[in-house]
Amino acid sequence: WDAGWSGSLSVPRELSLADDGGLRQRPAAELAELRGDGDHREELRLTAGDRYDLDRESSQFELRATLRLEDAEAVELGVLETPDGEERTPIRYTATNDVLIDRTEASMAPEATTDSQRMTVRPYDAPLSLRVFVDGSIVEVFANERHCLTSRVYPERADATGISLSAVGGRATVTDL
Numbered sequence: 001w002d003a004g005w006s007g008s009l010s011v012p013r014e015l016s017l018a019d020d021g022g023l024r025q026r027p028a029a030e031l032a033e034l035r036g037d038g039d040h041r042e043e044l045r046l047t048a049g050d051r052y053d054l055d056r057e058s059s060q061f062e063l064r065a066t067l068r069l070e071d072a073e074a075v076e077l078g079v080l081e082t083p084d085g086e087e088r089t090p091i092r093y094t095a096t097n098d099v100l101i102d103r104t105e106a107s108m109a110p111e112a113t114t115d116s117q118r119m120t121v122r123p124y125d126a127p128l129s130l131r132v133f134v135d136g137s138i139v140e141v142f143a144n145e146r147h148c149l150t151s152r153v154y155p156e157r158a159d160a161t162g163i164s165l166s167a168v169g170g171r172a173t174v175t176d177l
Contacts (some may be wrong), residue, residue, distance in 0.1 A: 001017075001138070002122060005174035008139055009031060009149070009153040010150045011027050011028070011031060011083075011133050011140055011147070012027070012028040012030070012038050013025050013027055013028055014026055014027075014028055014029070014032070017074070018145075018146070019169075022146065023051065023110065023146070024145050024146060025142070025147075025148055026131070026145045026146060027131060027133070027142060028150045030067060031062070034118060035062065039055065039056065039177075040176075040177070041060050041174070041176075041177040042075075042175065042176055042177070043175060044165065044173065044174040044177060045171065045172075045173055045175065046072070046075060046166060046171075046172045046173070046174065047167055047170075047171050048069055048072065048166075048168060048170055048171070049126050050166065050167070051164050051165070051166045052164060052165040053163070053164045054163040054164065054165070056163060057136075057159055057161035057162055057163065058079065058134075058163070059080060059092050059134065059136055059155070059160065059161050060134060060135050060136060061133075061134050061163070062110060062131065062132070062133050062134075063077070063130075063131070063132045063134075063177070064129075064130065064131050064164070064176070064177070065077065065078075065130045065132070065165075065174055065176065065177050066127055066128070066129050066130075066174065066175045066176040066177075067127060067128045067172060067173070067174055067175075068070045068127035068128075068172065068173045068174075068175060069092055069093070069095055069170075069172050070170060070171040070172055070173060071169055071170035071171055072095070072096040072167040072169055072170035072172040073094065073095050073163070073169035073170060074092045074093060074095065074125050074166045074167070074168040074169070075092070075093050075166070075167050075168070075172040075174070076091070076092045076164070076165070076166045076167070076168060077090070077092075077130070077132065077164070077165055078090050078091075078114045078162065078163065078164040078166070079091065079126065079132070079134050079139060079162075079163055080106065080134065080139075080153060080155045080161070080162075081160065081162030081163065081164060082157050082159050082162065083159060083163065083168075084156075084158045086105070086108065086157070087105060087106060087107060087108055087155045087157055087160045088105050088106070088155065088160075088162070089101065089102065089103060089104045089105075089106040089139060090102045090157075091130075091139070091141055092167075092168070093128050093143075097120055097121050097122065098120050098121070099118065099119050099120075099128075099130075099141060099143050099147070099149060100116055100117070100118040100120070100140055101116060101117045101118070101141065101149060101151045101153075102116045103115060103116060103117070103151065104116065104154055106111075106153035106154065106155060107155055107156055108156045108157070109154055109155060109156050112153075113152070117149055117151050118163075119143070119147050119148075119149045121143050121144060121146070121147050121148075125176065128144060129143070129144050129145070130144060132143065135153070137149045137152055137153055137168065138150065138151070138152060138153075139152075139153055165177075
């Protein structure tokens with residue numbers, strides 16, 4: 001607001017009713033036409049203290065993942081990461097059924113917002129299916145086609161393009177990536 005403007009658009013989405021009568025929301029199918037070449041991995045085992053860096057780097061991408069916490073406190077997807085970790089935006093799925101976008105280290109700019117944003121997903125939502133869209137300063141997370149969280153981040157560095165996965169406090173499995 002202080003700069004005289006604010007706002008962003010989220011990706012187009014389809015809304016429908018789920019079998020249980022709840023609202024289902026998912027990215028519009030037409031977004032698939034925008035995809036380039038992708039990678040696919042299955043059954044990635046994550047252990048606390050280990051970090052899995054994806055082979056791709058980008059500040060614009062779509063990522064799909066199915067996550068299962070084994071005994072981990074959380075599984076973390078790091079996006080917009082610089083090689084030295086000075087800027088990074090972790091997206092965490094916790095054992096308390098929260099999905100959190102942590103903006104505390106998302107930007108070196110002193111005026112950038114650093115508060116975290118979170119949404120709670122229902123306990124029946126495990127394993128968690130995520131679709132993450134990153135487009136420069138926008139991070140949009142869809143969880144189990146039920147919940148969506150959109151956040152603005154402002155990485156300053158051109159090399160803020162890394163993507164990683166890790167487990168916190170135990171083991172987790174990425175069954176599909």
